[in-house]
Amino acid sequence: MPENFLDNVLASSVVLLVFLVLMGVVFTVWSYVKMRKKRQYFEKVHKELAPGQEVMFGGGIFGTVKEVDGDRVAVKVRSGATLDVSRYAIQQID
Structure with missing residues (x-):
């Protein structure tokens, strides 16, 4: 084979390796930023829980906060039942 x-x-292998390393660094930084934003959002959601708020659980169940007692939250759902759940099960405040 010719030299x-x-x-x-x-040269092609080196360029490909540098490109793959660069893409790995970009993906790692992007993932970190995305996870940081999500963590900040959930911290805010869990700190701002108060009676009367409409909330949604991770499974898609909606309800109204009736009482907040530490890590336990009493949530009334449409059927009239009151669920006693962890405040960390709440994914969204409407």
């Missing part, structure tokens, strides 16, 4: 061909293969 020029081997040089081209080596």
Whole structure:
């Protein structure tokens, strides 16, 4: 094989390796930023829980907060039942 061909293969491999490393760094930074925003959102949601708020659980169940007692939250659902749930099960405040 000609020496020029081997040089081209080596150069292409180095460029591909640098590109893959760069993409890995970009993905890692993007994931970190996204996770940080999500963590801040949930901290805000869990701190702002108060009676009368409409909330949604992770499973898609909606209800109204009746009482907040530490990590336990009493939530009234449409059927009239009151559920006693962890405040961390609440995913969204409407």
